[in-house]
Amino acid sequence: MANQIIVSKFGGSSMADEAAMDRSAKIAHRQNSSIVLVSATYGTTDKLLELINTAQEGNWGTCEKLLFNLREKHFDILANFTKDSDPTDKLKALLKELETLSRGIFLLKECSDKARDQVLSLGERMSSLLFSLSYKKLFPKKDVVLLDARDVIITDDKHTKARPQIDVIARKAKEVFDFSPERIYISQGFIGKTEAGHTTTLGRGGSDYSAALFAQAVNANVLEIWTDVAGIASTDPRICKGATPIHEISYDEASEMAQYGAKILHPTTLVPAMQKNIPVFVGSSYEGDAKGTWIRQEVQDKPLIRALAKRSDQALLTIRTPKMLNAIGFMGNIFNVFSNHQISVDCVTTSEISVSVSIDRSMMEHKALIKDLEAFGEVSFETGQALISLIGNKILSTHGLARDLFNALGEINVRMMCLGASAHNFNLLVAEEDCNVAVQRLHEKFIENCK
Ligand code: ASP
Ligand code: MG
Numbered sequence: 001m002a003n004q005i006i007v008s009k010f011g012g013s014s015m016a017d018e019a020a021m022d023r024s025a026k027i028a029h030r031q032n033s034s035i036v037l038v039s040a041t042y043g044t045t046d047k048l049l050e051l052i053n054t055a056q057e058g059n060w061g062t063c064e065k066l067l068f069n070l071r072e073k074h075f076d077i078l079a080n081f082t083k084d085s086d087p088t089d090k091l092k093a094l095l096k097e098l099e100t101l102s103r104g105i106f107l108l109k110e111c112s113d114k115a116r117d118q119v120l121s122l123g124e125r126m127s128s129l130l131f132s133l134s135y136k137k138l139f140p141k142k143d144v145v146l147l148d149a150r151d152v153i154i155t156d157d158k159h160t161k162a163r164p165q166i167d168v169i170a171r172k173a174k175e176v177f178d179f180s181p182e183r184i185y186i187s188q189g190f191i192g193k194t195e196a197g198h199t200t201t202l203g204r205g206g207s208d209y210s211a212a213l214f215a216q217a218v219n220a221n222v223l224e225i226w227t228d229v230a231g232i233a234s235t236d237p238r239i240c241k242g243a244t245p246i247h248e249i250s251y252d253e254a255s256e257m258a259q260y261g262a263k264i265l266h267p268t269t270l271v272p273a274m275q276k277n278i279p280v281f282v283g284s285s286y287e288g289d290a291k292g293t294w295i296r297q298e299v300q301d302k303p304l305i306r307a308l309a310k311r312s313d314q315a316l317l318t319i320r321t322p323k324m325l326n327a328i329g330f331m332g333n334i335f336n337v338f339s340n341h342q343i344s345v346d347c348v349t350t351s352e353i354s355v356s357v358s359i360d361r362s363m364m365e366h367k368a369l370i371k372d373l374e375a376f377g378e379v380s381f382e383t384g385q386a387l388i389s390l391i392g393n394k395i396l397s398t399h400g401l402a403r404d405l406f407n408a409l410g411e412i413n414v415r416m417m418c419l420g421a422s423a424h425n426f427n428l429l430v431a432e433e434d435c436n437v438a439v440q441r442l443h444e445k446f447i448e449n450c451k
Contacts, residue, residue: 004221005179008033009189009211013228014285015127016042018080021134027226027288029139034179035214037149037189038131039207040123041073045190048120051098055105063102071095074126081133090129098122113159117191117201124149124188124207132186143183152176153192153213155200162192162200164213166272173217187214208269212280216272223273223280225265230284231293232257232265234447235308239436242448248294249306254280256391256425257309270295304401305392305446308439311346312432314385315361316416320354321377330376331355337372346387347418347427356416358387358429385415386435390426390442397423408445412438 008031014024015038028036040048051066078091101119105111111119125148132146152172155162177185189207192200202209208225215223230245232254237243249257251274254265265282273280274297283292319334321327334355338345343366347358354377363369364381373379395401396419405426406414416429430438 003181004032005035005218006031006033006222006224007035007037007211007215007218007220008224008226009037009207010039010131010226010285011207011228012039012042012044014226015039015131018077018134020285021077021131022138023288024226024285025131025135025138027285028135028184029142030288031224032181033184033224034220035147035177035185035187035218036131036135037187037207037211037214038124038128039189041077041127041130044070044073044123044127045120045204048098048123051102052105052111052116052119055102056109056111058106058109060106063106067095067099067102070098074130077130078133081130081137087129087133091126094122094126094129114198117159117162118199120201121150121188121191121199124190128186128188135184135186141182143180145183145185147176147185147187149188149191149210150193150199152187152217153202153210154195155192155202157194157196157198157200159198159200161203162194164192164202164209165195166213166216168195169213169217173214177218179218208265209272212269212272215278216276219276220278223278225269225280225282226285227282228284228286230287230290231282232307234306235439235443236310239310240308240440240443242443244447245291246293246307247291248296248299248301250299250302250393250424251295251297252422252424253306253391253393254295256389256422257307302393303447303450304394304398305390305442305450307391308443308447309389309391310435310439311387311389312435313361314346314358314387314429315364316356316358316382316385316429317363317373318354318356318380318382319373319377320380322353323377333376334373337369337376340372341366341369343369347416347429349416349418358385358416361385382415384432385429386432388428388430388435388438388442390428390446391424392446393424395423395426396420401426404445405442408441409438410441412441 008028010024054062132144136144154165154168189210190201232246233243235243277297280295345357349356412434414428418427
């Protein structure tokens with residue numbers, strides 16, 4: 001049994017080419033990772049989706065080009081690591097599987113979600129094979145086990161967004177893993193299978209989630225997420241020059257952050273890690289020595305505002321009904337509609353006769369949702385909104401916070417705000433065109449001036 005179990009995940013940019021793979025392998029080795037999960041090589045999942053669409057449209061000529069490019073890209077990387085026939089045959093078999101599936105989709109001119117997951121799984125299955133070769137070449141003494149993640153990550157059959165079966169995963173992990181300091185398991189993020197054996201995926205960007213599931217299943221000491229930025233920043237550096245790296249953040253704060261458009265972490269990633277109190281490290285495989293960000297249950301420093309997250313393309317949806325006057329169950333009905341359509345609502349405010357919620361603008365196209373809401377009142381939309389979330393500590397009990405916040409915003413109009421549900425966040429909805437300036441002013445006031 002290794003002393004410490006470290007689960008490390010490397011994203012697509014850390015798998016971009018042979019140099020990125022070597023860099024990532026060195027980090028995994030330095031960190032004594034016990035399990036490494038990888039994403040598909042950079043851009044490959046998008047290419048696989050393009051291949052599916054092209055095949056569905058019946059354009060086999062373009063499919064062949066896409067297949068050719070994918071073949072070239074992966075064989076080019078392989079050639080840097082080995083000339084052995086065994087891995088070459090394995091890569092050939094995966095590409096053959098891809099071609100056969102594409103051909104099937106082309107012939108049928110349709111792609112079921114089950115078939116889609118099978119196609120998408122090939123991205124991670126190819127990259128993990130290549131990464132294991134990079135690792136073996138650099139560290140020949142290590143016992144490298146290339147593990148099929150589907151032997152552990154058992155899910156339901158909700159293809160393209162499958163839900164993990166936590167208890168089964170824990171049981172499988174016990175059967176599969178035999179840790180030792182000389183051994184490293186290399187496997188795929190993003191993919192799983194149903195109990196009946198059909199390949200599933202956890203949704204786009206799901207490899208962080210996979211990593212957290214593995215960490216939870218083996219009771220890891222640390223979960224590491226290696227990406228192309230050196231941790232989480234206090235806000236988007238493209239908006240705000242003063243953005244600084246965050247060295248530590250609590251689970252509570254990070255969870256609020258993930259929901260409001262901080263792209264670094266998948267929103268649900270932390271849940272399995274949090275349940276087991278596993279510290280999560282986020283770092284850059286391009287700057288392996290940079291400090292990165294630690295996400296933990298308990299943190300030393302608890303600033304009032306640690307970070308500002310922004311989410312663009314929001315709409316404010318209002319349901320107005322005179323019936324709400326004293327009506328019991330109105331809110332329940334409305335939220336049932338959202339839940340039936342599996343739509344997550346970010347912010348909510350109510351008045352006597354109306355409820356307003358902020359949602360992704362794309363939901364305006366959701367005709368069935370609107371129709372169901374209309375059963376309870378008049379529905380209207382305001383678009384061109386952006387949500388700003390201030391994330392920190394003691395937000396509910398700090399005197400003068402609202403005064404300072406509105407002073408900093410100056411003349412900028414706040415269309416809606418949500419405060420009160422959590423001591424860790426304060427949300428504002430502002431016009432998209434004011435959003436960047438608002439973030440800059442708030443960042444200066446609450447983060448830069450508080451150092
Ligand atoms: N390769 C998958 C995607 O691009 C999963 C991941 O990278 O997290 O969505
Ligand atoms: Mg990714």
